Amino acid sequence: MSDTPHGPHHVHRGEIVDFQTYDDDRAATRTEVMALKRPRRIHVGEHLTFLFENHDTIRYQIQEMVRVERIVREASIQQELDTYNELLGGPGQLGCALLIEIEDEAKRRPLLEAWMGLQERLYAVTADGDRGYAGFDPAQVGRGRLSSVQYLTFTLPSPPVSIGCDFPGLEAEVALDEEQRAALAADLASTRG
Secondary structure, rough: OOOOOOOOOOOHHHOOOOOHHHOOOOOHHHHHHHHHHHHEEEEEEEOEEEEOOHHHHHHHHHHHHHHHHOOOHHHHHHHHHHHHOOOOOOOOOOEEEEEEEEOHHHHHHHHHHHOOOOOHHHOOOOOOEEEEEEEEEEEOOOOOOOOOEEEEEEEOOOOEEEEEOOOOOOOEEEEEOOHHHHHHHHHHHHHOO
């Protein structure tokens, strides 16, 4: 068990307060974090939403877990820290959750089966045109079909200017607007200390 975060942008134990103290300022914190999340939510095509995370959004998620689960044991809090910090990636990486959104329940399973390998075809493009493909944990890919939530990291030498997918049938690329570019540039810079 360690109080030392994995990198300069990770959340450490001293930043997490007990759930009762957190509840006192929860409404204000939630408003601030929702504003942070807005430019980090990027829709690509009809079915893919990338939710990029940073220190503050992950700290919020940990606090919410501590609150909802009424977690007080140090070992359990540390487990939440370790789990959520992993989503941020390491130095030079942007971490995100990918939501594969398929509204029609009857089509969901067949499409998640047909889209096996999708996680290997997601990329970020930097200003100089370099394309960095997402890293992912193979353990999150089920037998014969994808999970509708994937956790990804993008290792990038400079901030992205667009996000895309070149999986056959789902090809799409979205140029990031100024606010999105600034948010992800700040997040990437924070990973380097």
